[in-house]
Amino acid sequence: MPPIRSVRNRKPPPDGFDDIEDTLLDFGNKMKDAENASNEGKSRKQSLWPIFRVTHERSRYIYDLYYEKEAISRKLYDYLLANGYADKNLIAKWKKQGYERLCCLTCIQTKETNFNSTCICRVPRENMKDEGAVECVNCGCHGCSSGD
Amino acid sequence: MLKSTHKPRQPPPPPPPLPQGWTEHTALTGHSYFYHAQSGQSTYTRPIEQPQPPPPIFPSPSSSWVNPSYNNSSNGFAPQNAYDNNLRGRGGFHRGRGRGDHHGHGKPRQDDKPKHRYKIPGCAPWILVKTKLGRRFVHNSETNESFWKFPEHVMKGVVELDRIEREKKARRERGEPSDDEAGEDEQAIAAEMLAAASRVEGDAQGASYAPPQRDAGESSDEYEEVEVTDDEEEDEEGGPSKRPRTESQGPEDPDQPVEFGEDDIAHQLAAMGAEYDLDPEDYDGGGEWDQGEGGLELTEEDATALFRDLLDDFRINPFTPFDSVIENGAIIDDDRYVALPNMNARRRVYDIWSGDKIHELKKRREAEEKRDPRLPYIAFLDQKARSAKLYWPEFKRAHRKEEIMRTTKFSDKDREKLYREHMKRLVLSQATLKSDLAALMKSLPLKSFNCSTTLATLPIPLIVDLRFISLAPSIRDPLVEAFISTLPPAPTESDNEEEEEDEEVMTRKAERDRREQALRERENKVEEERRRQRRELGAGKAMLREEEREIQEAMRRGLRGDVEMGRA
Numbered sequence: 001m002p003p004i005r006s007v008r009n010r011k012p013p014p015d016g017f018d019d020i021e022d023t024l025l026d027f028g029n030k031m032k033d034a035e036n037a038s039n040e041g042k043s044r045k046q047s048l049w050p051i052f053r054v055t056h057e058r059s060r061y062i063y064d065l066y067y068e069k070e071a072i073s074r075k076l077y078d079y080l081l082a083n084g085y086a087d088k089n090l091i092a093k094w095k096k097q098g099y100e101r102l103c104c105l106t107c108i109q110t111k112e113t114n115f116n117s118t119c120i121c122r123v124p125r126e127n128m129k130d131e132g133a134v135e136c137v138n139c140g141c142h143g144c145s146s147g148d
Numbered sequence: 149m150l151k152s153t154h155k156p157r158q159p160p161p162p163p164p165p166l167p168q169g170w171t172e173h174t175a176l177t178g179h180s181y182f183y184h185a186q187s188g189q190s191t192y193t194r195p196i197e198q199p200q201p202p203p204p205i206f207p208s209p210s211s212s213w214v215n216p217s218y219n220n221s222s223n224g225f226a227p228q229n230a231y232d233n234n235l236r237g238r239g240g241f242h243r244g245r246g247r248g249d250h251h252g253h254g255k256p257r258q259d260d261k262p263k264h265r266y267k268i269p270g271c272a273p274w275i276l277v278k279t280k281l282g283r284r285f286v287h288n289s290e291t292n293e294s295f296w297k298f299p300e301h302v303m304k305g306v307v308e309l310d311r312i313e314r315e316k317k318a319r320r321e322r323g324e325p326s327d328d329e330a331g332e333d334e335q336a337i338a339a340e341m342l343a344a345a346s347r348v349e350g351d352a353q354g355a356s357y358a359p360p361q362r363d364a365g366e367s368s369d370e371y372e373e374v375e376v377t378d379d380e381e382e383d384e385e386g387g388p389s390k391r392p393r394t395e396s397q398g399p400e401d402p403d404q405p406v407e408f409g410e411d412d413i414a415h416q417l418a419a420m421g422a423e424y425d426l427d428p429e430d431y432d433g434g435g436e437w438d439q440g441e442g443g444l445e446l447t448e449e450d451a452t453a454l455f456r457d458l459l460d461d462f463r464i465n466p467f468t469p470f471d472s473v474i475e476n477g478a479i480i481d482d483d484r485y486v487a488l489p490n491m492n493a494r495r496r497v498y499d500i501w502s503g504d505k506i507h508e509l510k511k512r513r514e515a516e517e518k519r520d521p522r523l524p525y526i527a528f529l530d531q532k533a534r535s536a537k538l539y540w541p542e543f544k545r546a547h548r549k550e551e552i553m554r555t556t557k558f559s560d561k562d563r564e565k566l567y568r569e570h571m572k573r574l575v576l577s578q579a580t581l582k583s584d585l586a587a588l589m590k591s592l593p594l595k596s597f598n599c600s601t602t603l604a605t606l607p608i609p610l611i612v613d614l615r616f617i618s619l620a621p622s623i624r625d626p627l628v629e630a631f632i633s634t635l636p637p638a639p640t641e642s643d644n645e646e647e648e649e650d651e652e653v654m655t656r657k658a659e660r661d662r663r664e665q666a667l668r669e670r671e672n673k674v675e676e677e678r679r680r681q682r683r684e685l686g687a688g689k690a691m692l693r694e695e696e697r698e699i700q701e702a703m704r705r706g707l708r709g710d711v712e713m714g715r716a
Contacts, residue, residue, distance in 0.1 A: 012556030012557075013556070019467045019509075020467050023467055023468055023469065026472065057469070061469050065467075068503070069499070069502060069506055070503070070507075071467070071503065
């Protein structure tokens with residue numbers, strides 16, 4: 001019989017988790033709000049936008065803490081990834097040139113589009129023909145090209 | 149059109165009887181006019197008894213330099229009448245806001261006449277003329293040109309002149325040329341008087357007049373002002389038509405039609421400027437004040453440092469994302485928030501700041517870690533576990549709510565181990581415990597444990613030892629004190645490190661003071677600029693009102709009446 005894990009006897013999170021716990025809880029609350037928000041009058045994709053947004057923000061937060069500010073330890077970073085606080089695959093893309101600000105993974109799935117192209121939000125601003133503000137269908141991104 | 153909000157005028161009182169010889173007729177257009185059969189004169193204005201000669205608009209004194217010429221206004225406004233004529237000629241805005249009727253009063257500006265003339269050093273033919281109301285214009289005695297707006301090359305001379313005058317004035321106020329004699333309080337009084345004088349004068353002279361003795365005279369803005377306004381008469385009039393000049397000056401008079409927004413005014417000023425071929429600086433010198441103005445002495449580093457100070461002061465948690473900080477909104481109200489020009493810059497600075505802060509925090513934590521993680525738990529045991537009555541599970545249950553019993557820093561196993569050891573020692577005889585404590589104290593190095601140590605500043609290795617807490621505080625404290633009194637003083641060593649630290653703190657503080665001073669100065673400047681702009685708006689409004697009055701006059705009389713008037 002496997003040992004029963006509860007809050008009491010769980011393995012404590014690595015050092016430094018206390019510092020970011022509040023922020024992560026905030027993000028969790030935001031995510032819950034986004035999940036429970038009514039999707040009346042929205043398209044099926046549109047109702048997912050806030051969820052994409054929170055995921056992106058939270059992943060970015062952890063990415064910044066680990067890679068930019070070097071504020072958290074590798075141990076804590078791994079713990080956060082393992083516990084689903086950040087999207088590992090999205091962060092893997094951010095480390096690549098040209099994808100530094102990528103909004104979500106769906107937007108670079110060329111096979112899902114008619115002409116095997118990326119989403120509109122990947123197009124740099126200067127290459128757009130005065131289309132004004134764009135909102136991509138997948139995640140509501142307004143543009144995440146690295147050059148912008 | 150705002151005309152609809154205008155209240156209808158009261159019907160005029162019955163006209164006074166006509167003087168002898170005058171007859172009243174009605175023209176084809178419906179206007180009534182008056183005819184004097186003997187002299188063949190006809191006029192639209194009602195003649196009154198003892199007809200006076202029309203008051204001169206500007207009594208021209210004998211010397212040629214006083215009357216600013218009308219014709220050569222290529223370089224800016226020619227003062228007074230040229231300006232006025234321009235206004236009269238335009239018919240752009242029909243806003244229903246006539247400012248009382250003051251053609252019944254004498255023209256107040258007839259009181260304004262040249263009073264003093266000053267030679268401008270370095271610009272030979274040009275002289276600075278000060279009028280009775282304190283307005284100033286420059287006059288070229290060779291070409292007979294006069295300008296309210298100082299031309300560039302003359303400006304320097306005027307600035308110089310002003311500086312000399314200010315110095316003279318300062319010296320006069322001190323009473324003696326000896327500068328060091330003047331105490332601080334005396335200077336303060338002088339400054340206060342100066343400020344009061346300028347305030348009073350500012351009030352008296354209307355919105356757009358900049359008193360020359362103002363302290364900020366070094367800034368050239370003062371000289372660029374178009375000092376022509378028709379506001380001066382308002383004080384003499386004191387009639388019901390007196391109205392607030394700027395938005396901030398008071399509640400709206402209920403009799404008056406709705407106030408224009410600032411945008412309206414700005415737009416109109418711009419339109420007028422375009423019509424008169426003016427540079428925007430002429431009527432809107434302070435347009436740039438909100439863009440941070442390049443000339444201010446707040447450098448980029450200073451701005452950055454100010455923002456960092458702000459973050460420090462608000463004790464922002466460096467682990468929070470920037471968006472949450474902004475959402476929280478506490479820092480937005482601070483003045484230092486606007487030290488940085490835009491959100492991107494703020495975000496960048498915040499990122500760097502939070503990185504630094506986190507590293508600082510980390511270092512401090514490491515230092516603490518080095519101390520001992522057991523410290524709080526030992527202290528807790530010292531407080532709560534004074535008898536060996538409880539087994540570990542019972543003790544744990546009794547104190548399970550305590551933070552120290554729940555923290556993840558310290559495993560349950562360690563807690564249990566320490567507790568059991570502590571319990572074991574508690575049952576030992578007092579004599580053994582005392583000798584153990586003495587041995588422990590002897591083993592400590594003299595550097596950290598010497599005669600200057602007090603009970604509050606005991607060294608960490610002593611406090612975290614179980615031998616220390618085995619004895620109850622009531623027995624332990626006298627023992628420790630007695631032992632400390634036998635100890636020699638600490639070995640002397642250089643306190644260089646501390647001094648260096650102190651110095652660093654001092655320099656940091658000085659830096660910060662300087663930055664904050666710079667910010668304050670900038671704010672004062674911006675405020676000044678804003679006031680100036682408001683004043684100029686007031687002047688613009690006054691011009692508009694004046695023009696409005698003219699237009700209504702003209703409409704009332706009809707075009708032909710105007711022509712007639714001109715001939716008469």
